[in-house]
Amino acid sequence: MKRTHLPLNGLRVLDAAARHLSFTRAADELAVTPAAVGQQIRALEDTLGVVLFRRTAKGLELTPEGEAGLDALRAGFLQFEESVRAMQAGQSSKSLTIAAPRDFTAKWLAARLADYGRSDPEIRFTLIASEGDLDFTEANLDLAIRLAEGPGENEGAKLLDGRFVTVAAPRDAADGRIAWPGCPADEDSPALRVGDAGLAIDAAANGFGRTCVPELLANADIASGRVVALGETRPSPLAYWLIAPLPQWRQKKVKALVEALTN
Template sequence: MKRTHLPLNGLRVLDAAARHLSFTRAADELAVTPAAVGQQIRALEDMLGVVLFRRTPKGLELTPETEAGLDALRSGFLEFEEAVRAMQAGQSSLSLTIAAPRDISAKWLQPRLAAYAANVPDLKFALVAADDALDFTEANLDIAIRLASGPGENEGVALGAARFVTVESAAGGPDMRIDWPGCLESDQPASIRVADGGLAIEAAANGFGRAKVPELLAQADLAAGRVRQVGEPIMVSASYWLIAPLPQWRQKKVKALVEALTA
C-alpha cells in the first residue's frame, strides 16, 4: 500500500497555531517568523482543500475541519515521539559490536576494553574479525579498527603514529626475516611465515628472527620486555584508525568508547 505524502512541517505548524490560536505565539515556539507560519498554513490549506482557521476580530478560530483532525494529528505526533525514543534506545544500550584485525584486537584492543568495562557496569562487547570488505550495516557494527592511510569515506581518528618497528627476542636472535602478509619488504631471507603481525611478534619473542610490525601492535610486548626494538622506527603511510560511518560515529556509546580508547 502506497503511503500518502505527509506535509509534516505544515502539520507541525498547524498543531502549534491551533494550540496557541496565534500565528505570533506559534512562530515564537517554532523559532520562525509569523509570516513563515502564515505561509505554511496557506500551503497546507491549498494542499488539503480546506480552510483551517477563521480570522475574527477576537483572533483566530478553528474551523470544524481543523477540529475534526486535531486529536488524530496530536496522537500521531505522540507516536512519532515514541518511534524516535525507540530508535534512540540503541544509543544508550550497553552493547558494542567492534570489528578489528585479530592481532590488534588481542595485543592492544582487548586489554583496553577490559579496563574501560571495569568502570562501566554491564557493558558488553561483541568482537568480530575485520576484513577488507567491511559492511557496517550488514554486520551491524558500531565501530571498527583498520590499518589504513586514513578513515576513507567514514569518520575516524588515528590511534597512533604511522610507524613500523623492528623487534626481536629480548635475548637476541638470528638476522632472519619473519614474514607476514602486512610486513615491509626486505631482502633478508625469511625464517618463518605467519598469518599476522601479532603472530610475527610471537615468532620474534620465540627467537625466529626479526619482525617488522606496526609500532602500536608491539607496544605491550616491548613494555613487558618480551621483545626488544632493533634500530629506529620506520615511517610508513598507514596507521591504525578507529572508523565508523557518521550515524554510528554520532552515537553516545561510540563517542564514549572513542574517548576512552584515545585518552
C-alpha cells in the same frame, strides 16, 4: 497523498493553531511570526483543498473539516515522538560493537577495553575480527580499527604515528625472517610465513627468527622481555586508525571510547 508529499510543517502549524485558536499564540509557541503561521495555514488549505479555520465575532474557530483530522494528526505526532525517542535510545546505550584485526585486539586493544570497562560496569563490548572493509550498517558496527594510511571516506582518529620495528627473541634466535601479509620487508624465501603481525611476534619470541611489525603491536612484548627490538624503529605511512561513518562517530559512547583510546 504520498508520504514524501506530506506537508509536515503545515500540519505542525495546524496543530499549534488549533490548540490555541490563535495565530499569534501559535506563532509564539513555534518561534515564528503570526504572518508566517497564516501563510502556512493558507498553503496547507490550498494543498488539502479544504478550509481549516474561520474568523468569527468570537475569534478564530476550526471548521468541521479541520476538526475532523485533529485526533489522527495528534496521534501521528505522538508516534513521531516515540520514533525519535527509540532512535535516540542508542545514544544512552553502553554496548559497543567494534571490528578490529585479530592480532591488534590480542596485542593492544583487549587490555585497554578491559581498563575502560572497569570505569563503568554497565559497558558491554562485542568484538568482531575483521581485516577488510565492512558495511557498518549491515554489521551493526559502532567503530572499526584499521591499519591504513588514513580514515578513507570515514571519520577517524589516528592512534599513533605509524612506525615499524624489527624484533627477535632475546637469545638463541634463528637467523631467518618471519613474513606476514603486509610485512614491509620483501622476503623471497622467509623461514616462516604466518597470518598476521601478532603471530609473527609470537613466532619471533619462540626463536623462529626476526620480523618487522608495527611498533604499537610489539611494545608490550618488548616491555615484558619476550622479544627485543633490533635497531631503530622506522616511520611508515601505515598507522592504526579508529574509524566510523559520521552518524556512528557522533554517538556519545563512541566519542568517549575514542577519547579513552587516544589519550
